[in-house]
Amino acid sequence: MSVLADTVREVQTALGRGRVTSGTRTKFQATALLLRDERARVRAAEDIGDTRRTERLKRLDDLATSLARTAVREPALLALLSEDAVVSDEARTLEREMLARAGIETEPEPAPPVEEPDTAPAKPGVVPQSVVSRKLANPFLAPDFSAARPSAPRPTRLSGWELLGPLLRSFERAGDGASTSMALPEPGSLWVPGGRELMPHQARVVAAAAEGHRTFLLADEPGLGKTAQALLAAEASKAYPLLVVVPNVVKTNWVREAGLWSTRRKATAVQGNGESVDGFADIVVVNYEVLDRHRGWLADFGFRGMVVDEAHFIKNKGSQRSQHVLELSERIRSFAGRPLLMALTGTPLINDIEDFLAIWEFLGWIDEKKPLADLMDALTDTGLTPADPGFSTAARRCVVDLGIVRRRKVDVAADIPDRRIADLPVELDGATGRSIRAAERDLAQRMVIRYRDALAARGSGPAEGIDHDLVRRVATWEQKDAAGSSSGDNVFGMMRRIGQAKASLAADYAAQLARSAGKVVFFAKHVDVMDAAEETFAKQGVRYSSIRGDQTPNVRQRNIDAFVEDPDVAVVVCSLTAAGVGINLQVASNVVLAELPWTAAEQTQAIDRSHRIGQSEPVTAWRIIAAQTIDARIAGLIDDKAGLAAVALDGSEEEVGSSADAQHAALVALLTEALAADVAA
Structure with missing residues (x-):
């Protein structure tokens, strides 16, 4: 009890200084956990009498109430009190330390889990209903395995050599100033939707796809438009349906970019269990985190192209996400004659040169042990073996020519604005996202009520439509109220909550x-x-x-x-x-x-x-x-x-304008949209 009381006072003192640090949040959450656990222990204890139990529960309730009152002004702290709040590792560690200070023994902290290779048989995953409908609507969309191109290399004089090690070393030792990019054609006449213009370096990759190149390790630095290059390369090579695997943080952006660069194609994002998936879409965007539950139907969808964004995410071939990506790419290569395969990453190497292997395998250049047909043919054509001088330079060139493209901002500075x-x-998913959208609806509804009350007080409304002068006045009233309020249910509090969620x-x-x-x-x-x-x-x-x-x-x-x-x-x-x-x-x-x-x-x-x-x-x-x-x-x-x-x-x-102008305009837009929705309803 004394340890808990001391910690509650420490949290209150820290918050009294006006700054909520990560350490304060950790201490707050650890204290709340201990209070909750101790209360449950006291209620269940059989070795104490009712009087003593009541006394202890009252002291615990007093401490809990004091802690909760302290957190009222900080939504981030209140969120930590919910039953489904994620408990940080730091809070768990501090909780153990506090118990140790109180003389209570705890079990040793479990070792962090080690990600093991996924050796278990694949479990049946979900299949969105729209995907079932797609297959029923057109049975001819099934994959055509007869179009597959053999990837196994033909026997050559290099067949007995171990080649993956020398290939990696050819990049490790590259110091001759040789280019890190394949030769790209000069762009000709390319169709770009909406009258948009491609930068020259982007257009060269699209031109290469239009001329028949089908595998790319696109390693341009961030900011050089890899997303647009991939989408337009898919259009140029007619690689539809197209599967795009991305980190969750950029999934929404990929759908948005598809709407800009692939206007003749429909894009859909796989969320959760896939209830909102459009099974008839041409571009399917899925994030690594949900790939496991969807890989069954994705493998049978009939994709003829696959893009992996932030491809360094698959560098660990023992991880489940790497295995799922490699399984899908192999499946696509098995039924599409020459699929478009693109690995996008500004960081092809994170730790060491072997990070290349998983990306090369995704692209179909190698398998676990050897180069596959295209790369083996190119190596054989050099006439060299790993024992010959000059093999490293020639081998590196063979790999680069298969589709490595690397440009830096400084290299193409003339192409892009300074x-x-x-x-x-x-997307703000889960309870947090729903809460923020609900708060925005509540704010809009509060202004709608204020608008209607003002109309009623005036005695007569406009002949038809929305009174935009009154809308602006209501927005001004709301803005003034927000400036003098600390409740958090206004435009300022909403922007802060959105910032916390992002x-x-x-x-x-x-x-x-x-x-x-x-x-x-x-x-x-x-x-x-x-x-x-x-x-x-x-x-x-x-x-x-x-x-x-x-x-x-x-x-x-x-x-x-x-x-x-x-x-x-x-x-x-x-x-x-x-x-x-x-x-x-x-x-x-x-x-x-x-x-x-x-x-x-x-x-x-x-x-x-x-x-x-x-x-x-x-x-x-x-x-x-x-x-x-x-x-x-x-x-x-x-x-x-x-x-x-x-x-x-x-x-x-x-x-x-000023910050006040932007706040006012945001409230005007929110109220106007809410009123228009009411009129339409």
Whole structure:
């Protein structure tokens, strides 16, 4: 009891300072767990009398009530009290330490699970009803196995040689300045939907697919448009249906990009058990995490192309996700004559040269033991063996010519703007996403009631339609109420909750960028979002520094220097208000905006921490946007207010409007849409 009481006081003292750190959240959750467990133990104990039991339960209830009251002002803490809250490893460890301080023995902490190869027979997975309907509607969509191209190499004088080791070493020792990219054709006349323009380096990959090349390890740096290249290559090679396997954080973006670059094709995303899958779609996007339960019907769908995004995710061939990806690619190669297979990654190598093997196997260049037909034929045509001088150079060239494409930003700087914004929409799934969307509906409904009350008080409404002047006045009233409220059920609280929900997704994407393209600047508005991001970086082993408003000048400068000068510090986590001006972070050319500012000027100021004199590479700002929420509205309003030139980031720093304007416009849009829906109903 004394340990619990002391810890509750420590949490209250920390919160009284006005800052909720990750350590405070850990201590809060560990204390809440102990209170819950101790209460259950006291209720079940048979060795204490009713009087003593009642006394102990009352003391525990008092402590729990005190802890809960402390958390009322912090939604992030309240969420930790729910029954389904995820308990962090840090909280479990602290809980054990607290029990040890109280003299209570606990069982040893279990060792972390080791991911084992999936050797068990495949379990039957789900089959979406629309996929069943697709097969019933057209039985001729079944795969044609007669079209398969043999992949086994014919016997040659290299058949007895061990070749995978020499092939890997040919890349390990490559120092002759040879190109890391296959020869690509000059682009001719390519159809691009919607009058969009491809950058020259993108068009060359699409032209190669149009000329018949079918396997690509597309290893361009982030920001060079790999998604568009893959979608247009599929169109050029008629590789439909197309399967796209991606990390969860970019799944929504792939569907969005398909709508831009593959306008003649329908795209669908596999969510959960697949209830919303469109079985008649041409492009099926699935994330690694749910591949296991869907691989059965995916294997029989009849795909003639497959794209694996962030392909370094499959580097560990013993993992289940790698095995599922390799099984699917082998299945596609077995029934499609020459399928389009594309591995996209800015980081083909994470730890060592052997990371190549799983990607090469996915592309059908090798199997577990040897090169397959195309690569073996190319190696044989060199006339060399691993014992001959010059084999490494020739072998490396053979692999590159099969489809390795690697361009850096600096290599194609003339193709791309010197700074630009790339939006990355993400889905907020689960209870958090539902809660945020419900809160947005409640906000809209509250304004609808206020609008109707105002009409009723006026005595007469407009002849027809929506009174847009009154809509603007209602939005102004709501905005004023929000500015003076701390309830959190307003536009400010909603944006904060969205930021909290996006934090780990944004941090995960920033970590991927850091591994593939070097240093990354990460911006957020709220301290708890910064805390959550830093926790994600720490768990993934990504070193970071932090720039916050509560730092002394010396600490601030020390953290800036660490990011700029220490090659191992990959990310700097910045406050939009504290780090948006006055500092130089040009060592990075990628900026992640985990939360949106209210104005285009604030956005430009943040991006200009990297885009400034001395920057040698084009700068890309990645905006993480919560799809189907007010977050997406704010992004559109910022762009509309800034105008086309500022959206393209052509150097304009003109401030159009203020943060209050954007807040007001967001509320106007929300209310107008709600009223229009009522009219339509």
